[in-house]
Amino acid sequence: MHQAPKAGSDPERPMHVVFVGAGAVGCFYASRLHYPTHNIHTSLIARSNYKALAADGVKLQTHTFGDYTFHPHAAFPSVAAAAQAGHEWDYVIVTTKALPDRTDDSELIAPLVTPSRTAIVLIQNGVGVEAPYRARFPQTPIVSAVTVVSAEQTSPGTIRQNRWTRIHLGPYVDSASSSLLSSTTTTTNDTTALTQASIAAADQLADWWTRLGLIRDVELSDEIDLQIVRWHKLCINAAFNPSAVLAGGRGNADMVRDPELRRHLAGVMHEIWDAMPRILGRPFPDELAKPERILKSTEKNVGSKPSMLLDWEGGRPLEIEVILGNPVRIARAKGVELGRLQSLYALLRSMQGVREKGEKGKL
Secondary structure (H helix, E strand, O other): OOOOOOOOOOOOOOEEEEEEOOOHHHHHHHHOOOEHHHOEEEEEEOOOOHHHHHHHOEEEEEOOOEEEEEOOOOEEOOHHHHHOOOOOOOEEEEOOOOOOOOOOHHHHOHHHOOOOOOEEEEEOOOOOOOHHHHHHOOOOOEEEEEEOOEEEEEEOOEEEEEEOOOEEEEEEOOOOOHHHOOOOOOOHHHHHHHHHHHHHHHHHHHHHHHHOOOOOOEEEOOHHHHHHHHHHHHHHHHHHHHHHHHOOOOOHHHHHOOHHHHHHHHHHHHHHHHHHHHHHOOOOOOOOOOHHHHHHHHOOOOOOOOHHHHHHHOOOOOOHHHHHHHHHHHHHHOOOOOHHHHHHHHHHHHHHHHHHHHHHHHO
């Protein structure tokens, strides 16, 4: 059985971490995990911004830590290049957009995963994102992560962190969204060992970030509580992201100031809020903001556009499945219908399909 990566037992042994995805979130958290003097070597796999990162590193302008330049241990233009780095990876941290209808990222990272050594960490939006990885890597520790960091890439290789650094970490075996898995081959003993290895991998990350002073607000959760945090973030993402596109390109604050749109947004959030306990078996904890509080705070977020609207305006694929499709399917498998989400899913999926069909017809 896999032993989770652990620093300190051999001070001469470097720990190698690679981030798959060098956007704003990936670059920010990678920069807060690179600590060569403690034998933590963090690398990046980049695409469009590879040349800028390889030449000059990552320039960070942060609200929390000031301005600095992050020079990764290595920058790679592809997974294939990182797989030929000459060493095995202790952590593979995925921060790409989750687009399971377009690509299978679990297959993409397969060359980086050593079954006896690697832990996979998923810092991605939506729910059900872990299922393809668990199906492909049934014995590999997986850490599921949810972040509320506000960051953007203002130009290739330049990242601005506006506020927040909080990240929630928890183990993932398969219990939180087993309805999306076609099968599982683990026995009870295997599951216990896999859970322990996944917890140890999450603990190690939290220890590095907090003990070394790299990130202050790291929170550890068990598997179900971590999924609850995912569903809480979904209250925001599933309400605002698709609605901004379907409403004609309106920003968050603009939508909540429109009485009918505000009523619609509240309805989507309450639908998720009421359904989640029936799906995961636990209620939302009191410390998590309720829909009314989220709507009120959004009034101040003038000028903000949700990521799905930015992707729509940029002609990029949307995270429809993990933000809308997966929740609808997971809930339905538990006997719960999410009518509002299903409508958003059907409409937005159709809009994207019609646009792409029209674009193909022009070629």
